[in-house]
Amino acid sequence: MTTLTDPPKSTFRVSQLIYDTRYRSLTFQVIAFILLSVAIGYLAKNLGANLRDQGLSISFGFLGVPAGYDINQRLIEYTSQSTNLRAAFVGILNTLLVAFLACATATVFGVVAGVLRLSNNWLVSKLMAFYVEIFRNIPVLIWIIIIFTIMTAVMPSPREFRGDDATASMFLGISAFTNRGIYIPMPYFENGFGGSVDWLIVIASLIGSFFATRFMSKRASAIQEATGVRPATLASNLAIWFVPLIVLSLVMGLTFEIPALKGFNFGGGIKVGGPLIAIWFALSIYTGAFIAENVRAGILAVSKGQTEAASALGLRPRRVMSLVILPQALRVIIPPLISNYLNITKNSSLAILVGYADVTATLGGITLNQTGRAIECVLLLMLFYLVVSLLISAVINVYNNAIKLKER
Amino acid sequence: MKKTLILGALTLAGLAATAASAATVDDVKARGKLNCGVTTGLVGFAAPDANGVWEGFDVGVCRAVAAAVLGDGNAVEFVPTTGKTRFTALASGEIDMLARNTTWTFSRDVDLKFEFTGVNYYDGxxxxxxxxxxxxxxxxxxxxxxxxxxxxxxxxxxxxxxxxxxxxxxxxxxxxxxxxxxxxxxxxxxxxxxxxxxxxxxxxxxxxxxxxxxxxxxxxKEPLGPLVRHGDNNWGDIVRWTFNALVTAEELGVTSANLAEMSAGSNNPEINRLLGTEGNLGEMLGLSADWAKNAIGVAGNYGEIFDANIGEATSIGLSRGLNAQWKDGGLMYSPPFR
Amino acid sequence: MSDSSKNSIAFVRTEVLPELPPPSNATGAVRWMRDNLFATPGNSVLTIAAILVIYIVLSATVPWMINGIWNSDSLSQCREILDGQSGACFAVLAERWNQLLFGFTYPKDIYWRPGLAFVLLFVAVAPVLFFDLPRKLLLFTAVYPFIAFYLIWGGSVMVPLVALAGFVAGAIVFLRLIKNSFAVSAFGALVAAIVVWYAGGFLIPEAEITEGAMRSIPSRDLGGFMLNMMLGVTCVSLSLPIGIALALGRQSSMPFIKMVCVVFIEFVRGVPLITLLFVASVMLSYFFPPEATVDLFLRVVIMITLFSAAYIAEVIRGGLAALPKGQYEAGDSLGLDYAQSMRLIILPQALKISIPGIVNVAVGLFKDTTLVSVISMFDLVGMIRGPILASTEWNGVYWELFLFAAVLFFVVCYGISQYSQWLERRLATDHR
Missing domain, CATH: 3.40.190.10 (Periplasmic binding protein-like II)
Known part of the structure; x- marks a missing residue:
């Protein structure tokens, strides 16, 4: 069979397939291909036989039928009459939301802990070392459960806000921290144009301010180039940012809806659900410990000579940090940082432990339970995570290529 | 039986088992153990005690079937399953029957190709x-x-x-x-x-x-009951009639206390047929004549299992309610043994 | 020194003054605190904040731990004894420690078997972890998997013996033929091993051993922390060779093999372990021949092994990439073929630099074995969330149990990571 792919020569001997480097790699690949095909064929045959025996079939029809269950946190419109597919999308958005939030806060935790661990304050550096070690060496599953249990046990329930002898009170009278979530005042416009139009106007004004400040700083740089003196831009920048906002809120009548106890729960205001907070916090503090180690390693990786060389050039300490140390440390910090982001996304699949409806809980949980379509659900679930991971990996690769040491 | 090499090696190492041949009952007999799927732990229905022995209401059904088929109520391998894994475990033959408070619904029966063999607890x-x-x-x-x-x-x-x-x-x-x-x-x-x-x-x-x-x-309505795979009717019959035997025993007053006395022969022909002293019901199922006697002998009849695990005397304290005998206004009604 | 100077000066001290002690605020504890705790105002604020945090945590936990009750039959009895005070109910650990460690169905009288396997594990890994030990100990490492299998699962001693004989036969054939060609010898070794296994299969008694000290234990009966340890150790050691093969495959110049390896690695690294465990629990049984069911334990081992193999492959790829190109060229110029240069030159160096990375993967994987509790296996976390919290006596005990689990994992993982740091220092042979 292999000889067909290579036209036989007059001097060809079979043993050349193994001993001749010209043919050997081809032989191996053909053998590998045959083995792989046989293995896949064997598994496919078993799958077919098993399904036939049990009279089952692979079909994705269940995605189109009503899901029948409710989800507590929905970023898009969803009722129990929506389809399973829509439930999966609600879950996907929830996964992405918690992954995004946790990545942001984990970075903050990690950078703070990593820097403080290098601090010359003995107590603080030991405390941070303790934090890093204890979170890195205990499974995330245990941490999620512990944090969720602590949260529900320590925070007051809405019940405790009720009555004359209430044991809990609202923070400053405008926000409530309960074990079902955090309720904060919601801004809205009394005489605006209604709905999202108001917010679009606000966003547009912010974008306008952004470009205006950029223009101002460019102009300042141009003046500096020409005259050597940089005009003060702080006051004008502040004005550009805040004046339009203040005008807008006055014109449209900005007011806040204060959360208040209604029935069983707080109503009004913006609610950040307890499950979201629990999984968000657990993932950030867990991954923060790993990021702290990356940050520490990154800072330590920049050799002392760099600092000294920069100082010798007459750079001030702040400039040494921003122009010499940080760019080099970031080269070390960022690749593992992104792979930690990847881990957060993957670990968010444990959200069901705290009752958060991510995609593993909707598509891979309740939908799977109720329809019994295990193979289809698990395949779709893996596909989703794979796509997200590949996207993040692509970002890593682009970044790595961008910062690669250009060797000449 | 033809075995592939890898599978043979795994079987030798005790990590795989050949199963799901034509008849489940033959597999169970060959294995000497019944693989019964239960919950991962729900007090009263199926939970291991401090010594690791499974006990509970669903467990009672498993043990009765094991006793009917193998003559030993302890010849059961309990396989804990979650809501996710239970149907695959049953469909793939990992377990022979599932006694895990599973609601009998149309789609599970028809679409997922399972056979519910009765209702051991009417819940809601x-x-x-x-x-x-x-x-x-x-x-x-x-x-x-x-x-x-x-x-x-x-x-x-x-x-x-x-x-x-x-x-x-x-x-x-x-x-x-x-x-x-x-x-x-x-x-x-x-x-x-x-x-x-x-x-x-x-x-x-x-x-x-x-x-x-x-x-x-x-x-x-949550009719919870044991279920088996579609397509093996003989095995379905065994599980169904073992459970019916427990219910009938209660109806006829056969208890673990008077079982020995009753099985010596009584005036009631139905009791005799049930306990195998008359007729050949066991033979029809492909079991021994005293299959029902063995099943009842494990922990008594339906009422006794109920009372011991979830009844009013236990800490769970459920009253019989819908689960009383039909004579007492409940829904427990076994077809006759004849 | 001249006489004149002696005379011109009225007084010259001839002996050195004794050193005075430093001022009291620049010595001892005060000095240390000034340097390390209150160096700057910002630092002082941090210190005070840290002390506050420590106080809050300790004041909540210490009385609770000190008040802990070790002797009681149930949570309600604990509550009675505590009588409203805050205190832990450690009695659950005293009563259920065996279930937490070994699972609830592993027979009590043979706990010594996994215990012995655990102790022998240290002997087996010691020569791998510490290079100074005599190399002959590696022989025990090679035999250890079979001993451990026999100890934990029990049953006929012929099973591990035949398996071992197959490997030995394979190794002998491999060493005999290695002079000809790597491919031929590897193939020959495989054939020899299969022949021995096949023939040995007839030696194994059909009946299971159900009595006595070495009776066979079905893998469903494994549980508790033992299950975590077993999954961790088995999967890491199985995934090492697979990971090496994948890493080499990914570096290979053969496009088809490279593609297969890349697809596999990226796929496995792209999905959460939990979905792979779902595959093991709800999908994998459809891919085995219809006439067989494969143990959940084995299915989980397969999936976790593949998972960790992909991660280990990436670590080893890093090690391979870090080697200077000269090493590859040196191998070629010596006239070594691919297998020889890998075996003798590249891999020993690449593996050496990869060890810390591999240890990190191993720790991560060991922690991830707790995820099997989600698919109804009763590992340490599964035991807690399942049977123990579901039991009438201990329903409602959370902290004590999870604290116990956390401590166990911390001890093991911290130990391994300390080893890894020691190793890193030890392997730092470059000049700084």
Missing amino acids: QGFMVPKALGVSSAKDLDGATVCIQTGTTTELNLADFFRANNISYEPVPIETNAEAQQQYLAGACDVYTTDASGLAATRATFEAPGDHVLLPEIIS
Whole structure:
């Protein structure tokens, strides 16, 4: 069979397939291909036989039928009459939301802990070392459960806000921290144009301010180039940012809806659900410990000579940090940082432990339970995570290529 | 039997088993053990005790079937399953029967190709609330936060109920009963909903059970029963009639106490047929003549199993209700043994 | 020194003054605190904040731990004894420690078997972890998997013996033929091993051993922390060779093999372990021949092994990439073929630099074995969330149990990571 792919020569001997480097790699690949095909064929045959025996079939029809269950946190419109597919999308958005939030806060935790661990304050550096070690060496599953249990046990329930002898009170009278979530005042416009139009106007004004400040700083740089003196831009920048906002809120009548106890729960205001907070916090503090180690390693990786060389050039300490140390440390910090982001996304699949409806809980949980379509659900679930991971990996690769040491 | 090399090696190492030949009963007999799927732990229904011995109401059914087929109620390998894994475990032949409070529904029976062999417990989904909340009906629960134990048809019933009554709620799906209970007790949800039997079992373990009430509404029909794979009718018959034997035994007054005496022969021909002293019912099933006697001998008849595991004398304290004999106004009605 | 200077100056001290002690605020504890705790105002604020945090945590936990009750039959009895005070109910650990460690169905009278396997594990890994030990100990490492299998699962001693004989036969054939060609010898070794296994299969008694000290234990009965340890150790050691093969495959110049390896690695690294465990629990049984069911334990081992193999492959790829190109060229110029240069030159160096990375993967994987509790296996976390919290006596005990689990994992993982740091220092042979 292999000889067909290579036209036989007059001097060809079979043993050349193994001993001749010209043919050997081809032989191996053909053998590998045959083995792989046989293995896949064997598994496919078993799958077919098993399904036939049990009279089952692979079909994705269940995605189109009503899901029948409710989800507590929905970023898009969803009722129990929506389809399973829509439930999966609600879950996907929830996964992405918690992954995004946790990545942001984990970075903050990690950078703070990593820097403080290098601090010359003995107590603080030991405390941070303790934090890093204890979170890195205990499974995330245990941490999620512990944090969720602590949260529900320590925070007051809405019940405790009720009555004359209430044991809990609202923070400053405008926000409530309960074990079902955090309720904060919601801004809205009394005489605006209604709905999202108001917010679009606000966003547009912010974008306008952004470009205006950029223009101002460019102009300042141009003046500096020409005259050597940089005009003060702080006051004008502040004005550009805040004046339009203040005008807008006055014109449209900005007011806040204060959360208040209604029935069983707080109503009004913006609610950040307890499950979201629990999984968000657990993932950030867990991954923060790993990021702290990356940050520490990154800072330590920049050799002392760099600092000294920069100082010798007459750079001030702040400039040494921003122009010499940080760019080099970031080269070390960022690749593992992104792979930690990847881990957060993957670990968010444990959200069901705290009752958060991510995609593993909707598509891979309740939908799977109720329809019994295990193979289809698990395949779709893996596909989703794979796509997200590949996207993040692509970002890593682009970044790595961008910062690669250009060797000449 | 033809075995592939890898599989043969695995079997030798005890990590794989050949199974699911034409007849499940032959596999069970060859293996000498019944593989029975149960929950990962629900007090009263199936939970291992301090010594690791499984006990409970569902466990009783497993043991009875094992005794009927193998003559030994302890020849059972209990396979803990979750809501996710139970159907695959049964479909793939990992377990021979599933006795894990599983609701008999149309789609499970028809679409997922399983055969429900009876109903060992008529349940319904209920609500538990703290007494201090002052709620007397589930219809007052508008806007409440509801902890749901996922896994059965709970989520769907709940959605239907609130939708039908046009009231809103906030679901918090929780995987295990222990965690849901912790959430409920900490006040993270106002209501805990799952099968009424589960609620009673959970409340029994509270520090102050009296501070919590079960609401009168039962919002769903939950006929829980053992199930087997479609297509092996003989095995289905064995499981079905073993369970029926337990029910019939209670109806006819056969208990573990008088079993030996009854099986010596009695004046009631139905008892004689049941216990194998008359007729050849066991032979028809492909079992020994005393199959039903063995099944009853493990832990007594249906009523005795009920009373020992979840009855009023236990800490769970469920009354018979719908699960009483038909003569007493319940739904337990076994077809005749003849 | 001249006389004149002696005379011109009235007084010259001839002996050195004794050193005075430093001022009291620049010595001892005060000095240390000034340097390390209150160096700057910002630092002082941090210190005070840290002290506050420590106080809050300790004041909540210490009385609770000190008040702990070790002797009681159930949580309600604990509550009675505590009588409203805050205190732990450690009695659950005293009563259920065996279930937490070994699972609830592993027979009590043969706990010594996994215990012995655990102790022998240290002997087996010691020569791998510490290079100074005599190399002959590696022989025990090679035999250890079979001993451990026999100890934990029991049953006929012929099973591990035949398996071992197959490997030995394979190794002998491999060493005999290695002079000809790597491919031929590897193939020959495989054939020899299969022949021995096949023939040996007839030696194994059909009946299971159900009595006595070495009776066979079905893998469903494994549980508790033992299950975590077993999954961790088995999967890491199985995934090492697979990971090496994948890493080499990914570096290979053969496009088809490279593609297969890349697809596999990226796929496995792209999905959460939990979905792979779902595959093991709800999908994998459809891919086995219809006439067989494969143990959940084995299915989980397969999936976790593949998972960790992909991660280890990436670590080893890093090690391969870090080697200077000269090493590859040196191998070629010596006239070594691919297998020889890998075996003798590249891999020993690449593996050496990869060890810390591999240890990190191993720790991560060991922690991830707790995820099997989600698919109804009763590992340490599964035991807690399942049977123990579901039991009437201990329903409601959370902190004590999870604290116990956390401590166990911390001890093992911290130990391994300390080893890894020691190793890193030890392997730092470059000049700084």
